[in-house]
Amino acid sequence: MTHSTAAASARAHTRVITEFARRPPLPAAADLIGRSWWRCLQQYGLQPGRKQPARIVTRSTLKEHQDAADELLAVARAGVNQLYASINGLGYVLLLTDHAGVTVQFHGERDLDDKLRQAGLYLGADWDESYAGTCAVGTCIQEQTALTCHRGDHFDGAHISLTCTAAPIFGPSGELIAVLDISALNSPAARDSQMFALHLTQLYARMIEDAYFLRRYRRHLVFRCDDSREFVALNGRVLLALDDTGTIVAANTAGRLLLADNPVWVPTARDETAAVQAAPSLPELLDSRWDDILAINQISADGVQAFRLSLNDQTVFGTLIEPKRQHDPSTHGRLGKESARPLERVPPLDRLAGDDAAMRKTIEQAKRFRQRDVNLLILGETGTGKDMLATAIHASGHRRQKPFVALNCAAIPESLIESELFGYSAGAFTGGRSRGAKGLVQQADGGTLFLDEIGDMPLPLQTRLLRVLAEGEVTPLGADKPVFVDCRVIAATHHNIQAMIERNEFRADLYYRLNGATLTLPPLRQRADREFLIRSLLAELKQKLKRPELRLRADVISALLAHSWPGNVRELVNVLAYAEANSSGDVITLADLPELRGTGQGDKLPGSEVGGSETGGSETGVVAAGETAANLPQPELTHTAVLTEEGQALVMLLDQHAWNLSEVARVMRVSRPTLYRRIRKFRIRRQTCVSPG
Template sequence: MTARHHSASHVDNHVDNHTAAAPAHSTPHPAAAPVALQHSSLVCPPEELVWRQRQAASLMATVASAVAGHTLNLLDHWQACLVLTDRDGVVLASYGHQQLLGNDATLLRPGARWREESLGHNAIAETLNAPRANRLPRIALDAHDAECLKGLASASAALLAPASWNSRRGLTPGACEGCLGLICDPYRVRQYSLGMLGVLADDIEQRRLGEALGHDHHLLRLHLNRSQLDSPSAALLAVTPQGQVAAASRRGLQLLAAHLELPPSPDCAEHPADNDSSATRDDLHLLLGQPLARWQLDWEPLAQLDDAECLTLSQHPHFTGYALCGVLPRPRIQARAPATHPTDERTGPLATQAAACHPSLARLHHGDAGWARVCELLARLVNARLPLLLQGETGVGKEEVVKALHQASHRAHQPLVAINCAALPDELVEAELFGYRRGAFTGADPAGREGRLIEANGGRLFLDEIGDMPLHVQARLLRVLQEREVTPLGGGKPQRVDFELVAATHQPLSELVKAGHFRADLYYRLCGASIALPPLRDRQDMAGLSHALLTRLCREQQRELPRITPDFLNRLMQHDWPGNVRELDNVLRLALALCDGPSLEACHVMLSGEFSSASHAQHCAMLPPEKPPLPPLHDLSSAEELQSALDALGGNVSRLARELGISRTTLYKRLGAA
């Protein structure tokens, strides 16, 4: 028996100690015939995905920052894939191994629908059917209906917004925000996956609580162990300035409930393994809105604690351990989701979040989890006085990042001096960087010249393509960075300089160091923090990014933004983008030039090389104005004939449907009838 066929057919609940999966308690799913996957019902159209990602942008940003680091390493190690879905079970972002499903990887990508109607039985659907009852992670083993999931485990945990109380509105129960799903080989990771999901869900819910209430509430953390006060295992309470409990994390609610000796809620009774989960209880009103004095916690000294101080509660009748109060929520990125219409950009709940962080950094984020992590890092480092090294392929947006970082920093009103080390001839690099005194060399400006490093004084120096800097200039630059003084060529008084430094390269700098082409000491000077910018082919925000670029182009060209059709986006998503965002920008520019009508269609996408190839005649904008003759619909009776007509239109399904006077769905059905 292979590992994949090892597991029993059931859904497990999980006890809160995150160490072992308890036996099944939910109704076993009846054995069902394998579900044949229909692409159209499994994946939502790109426009719908953009809308969904927009709705959930702040959740996506929080999840991306919680997942970064240890969780990504675990996923890598387990060869597992983690997906974040919204409350309708549509995947918004995924992390880890998408290769797990071979040809069916679409299921793990944004847009895939995991609700039972689309995919049959799976843990995500199970959790979303009753997110409150299923708050604790659960796992579906060999019970999947979809053929491609057979033998795999899907584990999931609901993400619930914190229930909260305020004096005006009273109690607001926390809604289900989405679901985390882990798809993995059960044999490898069954014991650990639930633990990981549970901790991750706790961490995310705590972060969400801090984000929602941290700005005008005290955040009180309680834990037995002082060093764990900042961990997801701490109980977190949001407390009003008057000392009332306004919200609590799941563990916070458990702790409060336990000390009032409240009986387990009906939800918990249905799921005995959850029986310490007071997070699902209906009697939240006994806990929220109540003064801390109810638990004999003296608010005065807690409210006055500094961020780093904590209070020992060893003498307390209810709590033992430590309390830390006044901790600000962890820094978070400002998430601005892909917008479907320019007018949407500043409206809705996102506008409130946008106020929390600098807009120039938020503008880099269009819904991709990798970029969300980059933006979060940048937000943390923007004024950290650390030299930054940006690494990424050509055209990924390194220069855009530097401009955004500078605008977001305390030095925004000081100069940003950019030098492309690859564009300067070797013999001029030194003079350009360090300046020279009059008569320093033949051909020099007789008045001498101030170097770019001095121009950057007080502001930021951006050394682009640093990997191309000649070795002798590297030695000199290193001296400047160590001594913070610049001496012009030809001698003279050294001048003190103070600038922030960002370097960028598309080359693997550490490899250049190993090969002796780049100084190791300079590398470490430049690399206070190294940030890798993901290439476009790995990004999952094509819809949002294209919309942003098109909006900018249309603004420049003073024309109205055409409608972006799903076919147009689909075609963009099929390309590999070796030139990254720069290439995309050019393709979109060309598409706009080719588009006379109200919408951008697949045929407006001309990828590099297509102009010179025979395929160019297939593109609608390149065709003669008269329409290609299509036989009447009744003549196109077979799927093959329809396919030929489709090929003649460059694969433009919308156009063929229009020409034939039928809906796209009908056309797809007829095409699929072959």
């Protein structure tokens, strides 16, 4: 740029700022450059058209700043070098400043030293906004967000040929500790030319921040997670440092944002540190047991496990970074491998699930009850595999050598269910066998009776079944004497039994007899282990049909993973069977699939009524089918006055119990996940609460 051209540009820039200064006071300008210009004019008293020389601090002052940032510099050095290697030769220099805006590390072309020093792109340069005016570093410190300050965005006329891009680096408590900046003496006029520079700077700022976090908490157990399984171990966005009990003691920026999104642990202060101070324990956040979290590295071959966040039902994939410490007997049994429970392998049950959090919890429950004679109730949408789970429980229990007898209560005419269940004696009714017949209850003696779709059983038969369960004996139709039977009953339904009880469509006493424990199967669309299930079912199909070379092409797997599966596992089984029969070779392609139709992911299916109602429910925490945060009403509320009567009652209850969620859930007789959903439904935040009376 010639001297005359530069002078003309400076005059034009002065006119722009002078015109801006004539506007009515607007301290809350819509854009951050505008806000910075107002600070320069109103707070700092800087004059438009000035050309201040760069301020370079003395060597002794620079050393003080570098010493104060020594730990960060040690961590950042590798990232800074790597970033500069990426931009070297493109006309950029690199600056790392401390929280005050003093450049404590610098990379640039040596043959441009004089020009860079004059421009302030140099070691020791002070880019505080109150002196340098609007600039990437100083404005980044004020706004605490990444930005590009491109040419005429600068306030000072000495900087209008520069383009600078900066990103903040935050400490574990949310405080700004540094700014990473790349700048060029000259750049294209178009602002869009700096988009890649902005993304690159943000990426490396985050890498440095996370490396600093891991260094600071190298003696803690750290949970790292992301919504992508493939990248979580190398580049998981969320970092949570934990103490020995699983309490979250610190979080990186992504982790603090995650906690701040939680309506239960919402920060009350402007800074994000409150989100950590009020954070749940990790088991609460993941709705999981601490022992299960500690066992991640033993449960999974790749050291990654799926979890479902209690705050929004989102699936995340997590891994543990264990501290490198000398063995301390006092910590034995509390961290890492020393505390992980031996993993019980039960093949019939283990093959039903991969690492989906909800399924893993259900399978763990099934393992605990498989050797007991407790009656079980399995809940799940149609096609979720309730019969498969019941069969696996029987096959892995102490009754496995005895019969497993199944009855679909919805598939047999009402007039025949009684004889099917209880049998009949000779001559009991016309058309029966001459010698009579044993009912299914008797056939299951010593083994397991599986009553599928128990919600469709007629009320009169419910009464007779209740008597069989209570007395342990059955009287066949037309018989005079009862017959003793010893069988375990597993029932299943897709109905909301609690709601049916309220409508007098199902006997409450029978429900309590059947519900020794409740096992809940999530719909396939909500499962994080869909790919595991696809491959497992394909393996079974290959073995059954003796086609060992059969495989799915990658785009087929992607299509299957993207489908919403309204028919759940049953639909998946049918789709794979169709594709196998339709394929002309050993590779199943998209052309081999049937037309996949269904509701969008997360939509509630017509007729799906799984789980506890919002007016009742048990401690098992059954969730209505398809219910996600997106399905819940999202009213805007700013005060309890706009809440419904139900919402206000919940606010009062939370206030009375000082937001002790476990206690509130116990009083309401609902599970914690159900309580979370109600809090989200009414958008209740802690500061919303009012004192009773």
